Amino acid sequence: MIRIAACRLRLQDLHLRLPFRYGIATVTDLTHVFVEADVEIEGKIITGISSEHLSPKWLYKRPDTSTESDNAELIALIETVLEWATDISAKTAFGIWQALYEKQAAYAKETGLPTLWTHFPVTLVERAVINALGNATQQPFQALVKSNAFGIELGAIHTELAGTQPTDWLPEVPRKQMILRHTIGMADPLTGRERTDALPKTLEDNIVTYGLKHFKLKLGGTVDTDITRTTEVLTVCAAHVPTDWAFTLDANESYTDFATVRAFWDGLPSTHKARCLFIEQPLHRDQALTDAAGAGLAAWESHPPILIDESDGALGDFPRALALGYAGTSHKGCKGVFKGVANACLAKKRGALLSGEDLTCVGPVCLEQDLAVMAALGIESVERNGHHYFAGLSMFDTATQDAALAAHPELYHRSPSGWPTLTITQGEIEFTESIDNANHS
Known part of the structure; x- marks a missing residue:
């Protein structure tokens, strides 16, 4: 017991x-x-x-x-x-x-x-x-x-x-590295290399500093504005990243219907569309899992893969989404670990997508535990943005910082200011089983 x-x-x-x-x-x-x-x-x-x-x-x-x-x-x-x-x-x-x-x-x-x-x-x-x-x-x-x-x-x-075990569906061994998918918020600066805290702020500087190759672009729900902003972001990516780069789009429920989402998609430069891995949660959760949404999705021929995120609130929402024509869902710790494990197993059975997403989670507990789950589920490209929007672990006391760095020397390094910050090499993060059971706080 x-x-x-x-x-x-x-x-x-x-x-x-x-x-x-x-x-x-x-x-x-x-x-x-x-x-x-x-x-x-x-x-x-x-x-x-x-x-x-x-x-x-x-x-x-x-x-x-x-x-x-x-x-x-x-x-x-x-x-x-x-x-x-x-x-x-x-x-x-x-x-x-x-x-x-x-x-x-x-x-x-x-x-x-x-x-x-x-x-x-x-x-x-x-x-x-x-x-x-x-x-x-x-x-x-x-x-x-x-x-x-x-x-x-x-x-x-x-x-x-029913009647199956997680090992029937999940990888035999956990991942030891992941591609870091870098978030570009709607207010993030795109070019230049000016710094105030020793860490990069602009998209250009982040790409050059970390060797980034996967990106997540935030949308606001206004077609013309989103086309302009997304085109600007993709132009910067294309100018500074090697040929193997890719991106995802996240609308955070800001669009009203799939016809409008399609208008946005059709307005993007065709040269970059093949690099889009998926679009995440374009419709509000109140609309996304309705029959009308499914009909709108079905009417959009040759659309990119579209995932739910905020709509995945209850246990039956993922299979409902698949029935409507969505390509998959996201995993986030705030939506539940056991639910995430079950969703990963269902995704494997159905040939669906399970993405790894992040609401700016930071160490010394949330990030490490989240990475442990992502690794066990076998997710290769994971949105990580806590290191981008926060100054490493500077917000915690020195003892906590030192403990996190000692426990995870492959995950963190000391910034020029002395506090631990995430180590990113060629757009990837590496870790060992030490990320499990983090308890430094």
Whole structure:
């Protein structure tokens, strides 16, 4: 049996080194949350930890509320879920997650709140329990998945996977390196090499400094503006990157229908279109999984692969999207680890895409745990942008910085200012199993 004996929440305000504009938000500051769970495993109390940003206007995109009020509401919800989680027990870590998920699903249905929003606190508990089990067994995440020590029941998430195990679908060994897919926000500067904190700010400087080859471009939902901005970005990429570069497009729910998305796509330079890996979440979540959206997608012949992201809130949303003609979905820690594992297995079975995306997650906990999952799922090209919008680990105390650098010398190096920052070589990041069970905070 596994029992959660106690849970604790800690908040830390973080300041971005440059504004990040996506969807309806422009972020300069945000709140980072840490959850600690004391978990009783075989009679011993083991502490696990998880962390994540409260990313403004992503989990719940209400244009008429302030970030401050959104955060207060979400923090209150996290605290409620931590109360629910305390003293909960089950035979497996999956059982604990399942009990909390079902309770929150009922709450979401009762209140009408978005499932991304209501289940986010559950993912924090889930990740802390996963970390505790790794600490207790001294095994990395991939090994625990391989042996199914978590007790994951794939059929309980996607019925067509009943009777199978994660090892039937996932890679035999985890990845040891990934292509870093660099985000270009709608406010990011594109050219020049002026620096104020020893790290590159412009797209051109990031390409030259890190050898980038994969990119993620943010869209705003206005056809002409998006065509102009995207063309400018792609021109910079083509001028500074070797021939093997590629990109994705992320509309963050900003388009109203697929006819408008097609108008944007048709307006892009044809010379670059073949380099587009996929378009991510063009329609609002309220529209994206409707029959009308499926009809619009079907009417667009020879369209690029299109994925859902924000629409993947509940367990049935991914198979629903595939039925409508979408090419796949994304994995993010804030959407749930066990759900991500099951989605990866379903994607493998169906020949669908599972992308790796990032809401500016940073170390010393969130980034490492997220990389461990991405590696186990076998995702090759992963959006990483925490290093771009934050000054490494400078926001944490010196002891935390030193501990992270000592634990992950292949992942971090000291910047000229002394704080650890992500190591990127030829557009890739490398790591070992040391990224699992990070607990430096």
